Amino acid sequence: MKxxxxxxTLAIMTRAAxxxxxxxxxxxxxxxxxxxxxxxxxxxxxxxxxxxxxxxSDKWREAFxxxxxxxxxxxxxxxxxxxxxxxxxxxxxxxxxxxxxxxMNAAQRTFQSDAVTKVFDIRAKVAGK
Numbered sequence: 001m002k003x004x005x006x007x008x009t010l011a012i013m014t015r016a017a018x019x020x021x022x023x024x025x026x027x028x029x030x031x032x033x034x035x036x037x038x039x040x041x042x043x044x045x046x047x048x049x050x051x052x053x054x055x056x057s058d059k060w061r062e063a064f065x066x067x068x069x070x071x072x073x074x075x076x077x078x079x080x081x082x083x084x085x086x087x088x089x090x091x092x093x094x095x096x097x098x099x100x101x102x103x104m105n106a107a108q109r110t111f112q113s114d115a116v117t118k119v120f121d122i123r124a125k126v127a128g129k
Contacts (some may be wrong), residue, residue, distance in 0.1 A: 034118060037124060045116045049111070050112055057104070068100030073098045
């Protein structure tokens with residue numbers, strides 16, 4: 001959850017309302033998929049959480065793409081890479097992953113971590129009725 005909050009903070013600084021709306025839309029999409037999959041699939045909770053995130057990955061990507069582009073265009077990132085190469089050599093400083101990949105991985109880990117518990121809760125409520 002801390003990672004997602006950090007990403008949301010970054011989104012606020014760059015594209016406040018639009019970014020928050022996009023992230024909220026992606027999260028709502030994944031949570032709806034999560035509830036549906038939890039009720040209809042016998043897959044383990046971890047798999048359900050992964051499927052729910054992936055079901056809405058286009059929305060997550062749209063939400064984080066503007067932020068990722070700004071991060072990739074940052075002169076600080078380029079300077080850090082150049083400094084690494086100067087100090088350690090090119091073989092010790094592989095090119096960084098595109099920021100959208102980092103943001104998507106962090107969002108997926110955060111969503112899935114929270115979603116596993118929700119799957120258990122959903123299934124427990126159904127079993128108790």
